[in-house]
Structure formats: structure tokens, C-alpha cells
Amino acid sequence: MLNLYDTAVGTVRPLTLRDEGKVSMYVCGPTVYDLPHLGHGRFTLVFDVLRRYLIYSGLEVTYVSNITDIDDNIIGRAHREDRTEGEVAAEYEERWWEAMDLLEVLRPDMTPHATAFVDGMIATIAELLERGTAYQLPDGVYLDVSKVDGYGLLAGQPLESLRAGARVDAEVEKRSPLDFALWKAAKPDEPAWAAPFGAGRPGWHTECVVMSLSLLGDGFDLHGGGLDLKFPHHENERAQAVALGRPFAQHWAHNGWVMVEGEKMSKSLGNFTSLTDLLAKADPRAYRLLVLRSHYRAPIEVTAETIADAERGLDRLDALARRLELTSPPGPVIGTTDSDIETAAVERFVALMDDDLQTPQALGLVFELVGEANTALDDGDESRARRLGATVIRLAGAMGLTFDGAAAELDAATLALARARDEARAAKDFAAADALRDQLQAAGWVVEDTPSGTALHR
RNA sequence: GGCGGCGUGGCCGAGUGGUUUAGGCAGGGGCCUGCAAAGCCCCGUACCCCGGUUCGAAUCCGGGCGCCGCCUCCA
CATH class of the missing domain: 3.40.50.620 (HUPs)
Known part of the structure; x- marks a missing residue:
């Protein structure tokens, strides 16, 4: 309750x-x-x-x-x-x-x-x-x-x-x-x-x-x-x-208030006070993360720095979503006690949220689970990792944070570059491989090596 | 004048009488990697100041300082 x-x-x-x-x-x-x-x-x-x-x-x-x-x-x-x-x-x-x-x-x-x-x-x-x-x-x-x-x-x-x-x-x-x-x-x-x-x-x-x-x-x-x-x-x-x-x-x-430069936000302050503006410049989920990161009754400071900080936090969550190819289901999440999720974590989550919506701690819990899931993956315990990942998706989703861990859709030219890079690496032609990586990065891709070869995301 | 909130490590941001740590970001070291990226491991010994209570306080009490807000349209 x-x-x-x-x-x-x-x-x-x-x-x-x-x-x-x-x-x-x-x-x-x-x-x-x-x-x-x-x-x-x-x-x-x-x-x-x-x-x-x-x-x-x-x-x-x-x-x-x-x-x-x-x-x-x-x-x-x-x-x-x-x-x-x-x-x-x-x-x-x-x-x-x-x-x-x-x-x-x-x-x-x-x-x-x-x-x-x-x-x-x-x-x-x-x-x-x-x-x-x-x-x-x-x-x-x-x-x-x-x-x-x-x-x-x-x-x-x-x-x-x-x-x-x-x-x-x-x-x-x-x-x-x-x-x-x-x-x-x-x-x-x-x-x-x-x-x-x-x-x-x-x-x-x-x-x-x-x-x-x-x-x-x-x-x-x-x-x-x-x-x-x-x-x-x-x-x-x-x-x-x-x-x-x-x-x-x-x-x-x-x-609580939104603060800008240590003072209550006011219309006379700069352009960053426009939500429309912020959403055009940053990942919209970053603002949700920022809001969740402090208690709803406390003031929050919104600056380019705090938004960027939140975006980097999001990167960590997204990286796990990609690793496990987790994608949030549409619509609000309904609590369950399925055996495929970490029951103890869910109980902690509920206790925190039931206590006047302690989202900062709930978010801390989610990040802890992310670390555990990564560790499980590194240890080769995929079923445990999947369970932890599913819990992350659920709990973050209960707070409205969503993820899309599906592999990015690549056009033919990009795909060709990625394959060429894999071939160059297989042939140990690292100069060529690095040149291809530079090319992909210049096109805005983040390049990661995975067991299945070059993986790209934005 | 009346009422209320806040002050935590480089930054953001939880916590609340003691033991093992919030968590994130940034930074340093290591592992992994052809090199990276991602990931993992290790590292910070912080709590505005002064008193007091207590075996023990960042956490309780008193005082002080600083910052912010409401009493007016505002999310």
C-alpha cells in the first residue's frame, strides 16, 4: 500500500x-x-x-x-x-x-x-x-x-x-x-x-x-x-x-521546484527553461532519469551538466539492454511475481516506492541490478543475467523508463563496412580495420566488438 | 513581518544514532581487447560552524552562519 x-x-x-x-x-x-x-x-x-x-x-x-x-x-x-x-x-x-x-x-x-x-x-x-x-x-x-x-x-x-x-x-x-x-x-x-x-x-x-x-x-x-x-x-x-x-x-x-542556476526557474531565464528545447537537444529519457534521481518533493537543478550526467547514466542502462537485447513492452508495467524475475529485488523496490515514492533509491537498486547482470554475463551465467535484465526492464518500466535493445537497422552500405571490418580483423589487417572503424565513427556510429563481430549503435 | 525548506566526498544525489557499502557521473590503478568500446575488479573515508545529549552523531537537541522558497500570475 x-x-x-x-x-x-x-x-x-x-x-x-x-x-x-x-x-x-x-x-x-x-x-x-x-x-x-x-x-x-x-x-x-x-x-x-x-x-x-x-x-x-x-x-x-x-x-x-x-x-x-x-x-x-x-x-x-x-x-x-x-x-x-x-x-x-x-x-x-x-x-x-x-x-x-x-x-x-x-x-x-x-x-x-x-x-x-x-x-x-x-x-x-x-x-x-x-x-x-x-x-x-x-x-x-x-x-x-x-x-x-x-x-x-x-x-x-x-x-x-x-x-x-x-x-x-x-x-x-x-x-x-x-x-x-x-x-x-x-x-x-x-x-x-x-x-x-x-x-x-x-x-x-x-x-x-x-x-x-x-x-x-x-x-x-x-x-x-x-x-x-x-x-x-x-x-x-x-x-x-x-x-x-x-x-x-x-x-x-x-x-518541488525546478531550479536553474540555484534559483527557482523563471521565465526570464535562458532558453534551457523550455522543455521543447531540452527535448530537442537531449534524450528525453534523460529528463525522466534526472527527475527520478531526486525525491519528487525536493528541488532539482536542471543544467546542461546535470542533463549530460543523466544521459551518461542512461548509456549504462542502454548498454545492458543491448547486451541482452531487451526492449521495453509498450504501455504501463503491471507488477508480477513471475519466477523469471528477481523477487527479492522486486520486494525492495515496492518497499521503497510505497514509502512516499523513494525513486532515488529505487533507481539505485536498478543500477545495482545492472551491475549484477553484467557480472553474470561476464561469468557466462546467461540465465541469471536474463533474469536480472528482465527485472531491470520491469522496475525501470514501472517508473516509465524504457529501453530499446534491439540491434540497430543498418543500411546496406553501413553493413558492408562492418563486414569488411570483420574480415580485416580476421585477416589481422588492423590498419584497414581501424580505418573502417574511423569511417563508421565519422558517420555517427558507436563501434563495439562483440563475439559475433562488429556491433553498431548510435 | 508571518510560514516553510535546504546546507553530504571533484560533480550530481540518497541516507539517518554505531557495524559493510547508497547509486550515478567524472578521475586513478588493474583485468579483458590487436588497439579501442562495452563490461568487470580495486581506489575517495564526505557530511556548513559552535556547543550539548550519548559509550558512540553526518544522523537527536540548542545556538549561529549561509542559501532558497511561499504569503502576488506561475508547474
Whole structure:
């Protein structure tokens, strides 16, 4: 059974399930107004790993992650580029999925779009107004957080203390600076929906409550996202659910920051903060490896060096995959106790993952198994090596790390060079053999000698 | 001002009262190889500082220093 840190209570505790054997989870998705950045990559990887591990554990997971396709940033970009909001959102959503596919992040089971749930949001806001926990101002509808029991739960601070530090926006006559917009009144040249409380568009915090409760139902199991969403976004989602009298997420999970140059990543920093950019420059699996290598709640440093370090780690895993010609099966891995894998290692793995997803140690375990498999191969114990290799594929696969150990497809010319080199070596004409090796290397191949002759890979 | 996190060997990054070590990368030595590559073996005796608790602390407690974050849009 998985034990997972719950931000709401500040401790690791068992992930309890509303329905036995089933997990309902909602992870806040992107606002599609720009290319995804490294922070997006981290949270999607972290929750992909969690999801895969739950599946591995034999649970039936329903994973919902939204696309925010209407907000200030989208409107701003549409205006600047003289396009519609829909065009902007569609373009960046496409780029989003491209990146997710490269990262091998499983697609959500459901991907609600904010604009498709506006009716539900309007109904929710109307109910909050009716209950008297929301109030109307000329520029929109606000939630009165003072009427919400336990406001500050996720922030870890009581309302008073939050209020003391809040910045005051002089332009708005909110009752409290912490009150937030449920609905933003229509402005010229902005998309708007008709509503009983005036035309406008939904505030950000409203969509996720409405979509998560609509799709997963009251009291769903887990709500996740980046640490920055803890407050105010998740706090405000929860506030609405409380104000509605509906049970909300039972467990809250947040992943740590992506750091660049020792500081929280920010948009003003260099190009390496673009996930799209990183995925074009490096093996996408390297980012997953980097993410797995530190605990999901700890900050990670992403630099060219840490990525390169991860890529070299990947080389070691790939080398074993090639040696044993291991290729990961498609789709998530489901745990088994087959006799063809190392049961003791699997048990260690499960114990580590069950303890708040200790992926750094789990990864250490995988690397240990790699070493053992190599040793077994060197000792000629192929059956043991195969068993260890199968375990590596399984456990790494449970965290979403995949391998393709199949021999590279060679074109006729390359194959001819490789064969010529084998012949030269057989004839002990090493000068010719080395020249052929140089030629192959110049063409981008890594050349290795194996018992069956020259082996090539990229 | 309120709240929170972090400080480990050349680098990244786990760990937590003691014994045998996380793991990866880089580096040195060796084996293997025609030479390489891959692989294997050996090598680092680290834990911000100062006190304290303890038979024993990197690990617990107190103090200090440094770094970072949240309280505002942000994954």
C-alpha cells in the first residue's frame, strides 16, 4: 500500500481510496499560451511516475488532467498576434502533447478543457452567490474567504497570518485582499459567456473544482500539482468546495521546484527553461532519469551538466539492454511475481516506492541490478543475467523508463563496412580495420566488438 | 513581518544514532581487447560552524552562519 506525503496534513500517510481497488486523481494541467517549460516537464513526469506505480500496484487509475484554454495570458497573446484565443490555445496544446509524447508521459484518461465546462462553472458560482459566500463587484464575482472553514489549510497558515502578508491591490474593492475572482466581468475585445450575474469569463480557480468534481465525483482520492499551486490555487479550489459543502480531494500531493542556476526557474531565464528545447537537444529519457534521481518533493537543478550526467547514466542502462537485447513492452508495467524475475529485488523496490515514492533509491537498486547482470554475463551465467535484465526492464518500466535493445537497422552500405571490418580483423589487417572503424565513427556510429563481430549503435 | 525548506566526498544525489557499502557521473590503478568500446575488479573515508545529549552523531537537541522558497500570475 502506498504511503504518500499529504500536503494538507504535512505528513506521509497511507493513500486511502474511496472505492477499493480504484484511484481517482486530478492533476492540474497547463495553461496553453506558450511552449511548455521544465516545470511542466517535472510535474507531468512526477505524476506519471505516481500513476504508473499505482497501476503497477494493481490499482485501476482514473487520471484527469485539464487544459486551461482561456485566461489572461492566452487573451494577451491572441491580441498581440492578431489571432483568436482558440487558435492560440489549439497551437500550444498541440505543442504540449508533442512534448508529453516525447517524455513518454501517459495520456490522461480525461482531458477536460475549461471552455467546455463554463456552464458548470456558472452554476457553481450562482450557488456560491446564493449561499452568501460569494459577492459581486462591478468587475466580477469574488469568494469571501472569511466564510470558508479552515482557509489556509494548504498554505499551512491561518487566515489572519496570510492576510497580514498579503499585498493589497488598491484598485479592487475586495472585502479582503485574499478574496479571489470566481468570475471576471466581460471587457471589450475579450471572450465572454452570458451568465445571470453578468457576462464574463471564469476565474482560474473555478475551473479545476468544477471539472474535478464533475468528472471524478465528490471526495475523489488525490489532487496534485506543482508546489506553486499549493497556494493560492489549490487553497482556493478547496475553499470553493468547502463553501459548496462538497467533500473535495482526500489527499494532496505537490512536487518541488525546478531550479536553474540555484534559483527557482523563471521565465526570464535562458532558453534551457523550455522543455521543447531540452527535448530537442537531449534524450528525453534523460529528463525522466534526472527527475527520478531526486525525491519528487525536493528541488532539482536542471543544467546542461546535470542533463549530460543523466544521459551518461542512461548509456549504462542502454548498454545492458543491448547486451541482452531487451526492449521495453509498450504501455504501463503491471507488477508480477513471475519466477523469471528477481523477487527479492522486486520486494525492495515496492518497499521503497510505497514509502512516499523513494525513486532515488529505487533507481539505485536498478543500477545495482545492472551491475549484477553484467557480472553474470561476464561469468557466462546467461540465465541469471536474463533474469536480472528482465527485472531491470520491469522496475525501470514501472517508473516509465524504457529501453530499446534491439540491434540497430543498418543500411546496406553501413553493413558492408562492418563486414569488411570483420574480415580485416580476421585477416589481422588492423590498419584497414581501424580505418573502417574511423569511417563508421565519422558517420555517427558507436563501434563495439562483440563475439559475433562488429556491433553498431548510435 | 508571518510560514516553510535546504546546507553530504571533484560533480550530481540518497541516507539517518554505531557495524559493510547508497547509486550515478567524472578521475586513478588493474583485468579483458590487436588497439579501442562495452563490461568487470580495486581506489575517495564526505557530511556548513559552535556547543550539548550519548559509550558512540553526518544522523537527536540548542545556538549561529549561509542559501532558497511561499504569503502576488506561475508547474
